Amino acid sequence: MKCIVGLGNPGLRYKKTRHNIGFQVIDHMASLNGWKFKKDKFSAHYIQENWNGEKVLLLKPQTYMNRSGQSVLAAVDYFNIDLDQVLVIYDDLDLPTGKIRLRQKGGHGGHNGIRDIIDQLGTKDFNRIRFGISRPEGGESVTDYVLSKFSKAEQKDITPSISRSMDACEAWCEKPFLQVMNDFNQ
Secondary structure: OEEEEEOOOOOHHHOOEHHHHHHHHHHHHHHHHOOOOOEEEOOEEEEEEEEOOEEEEEEEEOOOHHHHHHHHHHHHHHHOOOHHHEEEEEEEOOOOOOOEEEEOOOOOOOOHHHHHHHHHHOOOOOEEEEEEOOOOOOOOOHHHHHOOEOOHHHHHHHHHHHHHHHHHHHHHOOOOHHHHHHHHOO
16 A cells, blocks of 8 residues: 655645645645545545555645654554655755655655654655745745745646646556656656
8 A cells, every 4th residue: 555645734724835735736636536535534634545556545644744743653554554655745945836856765854744754753764755835035934934825926836746746646656666756856
């Protein structure tokens, strides 16, 4: 079974914010496939389906970003998912808006959700899709920036990248992650 985790914060206040781009990718996958989040467990909304012949768990932790690892660990333990079968989608300040980068492992890069996942899982070795949101300009705080919505101009950059991120997840159901990285890293 593969576990695809989209990071974000629960609640309408955070919907469509930069920090919730992981949720947006997961929601896009669910919507295009006609899947509904029917289950709440592991302090998360989740869907368990078959996608291209592969069992897939889509997970949206509802613990708030800084405690995402609790939810991921609970789901991984419950379903006995190997860590090389986990893929986490999250926002990244160090990439231009809309650019995606796939990685097999790495540090948290200052991202508190990834930091907590690393702490909870006890390893940095899990697959990731880093989704670029750029850095704030003009002295805006990082916190205010990541919790704000994309501008209309930025929307044209992120919409195709949401689809591209979903395509990478779908490809991962058929190919090894290293090959998907080579295919999707721009």
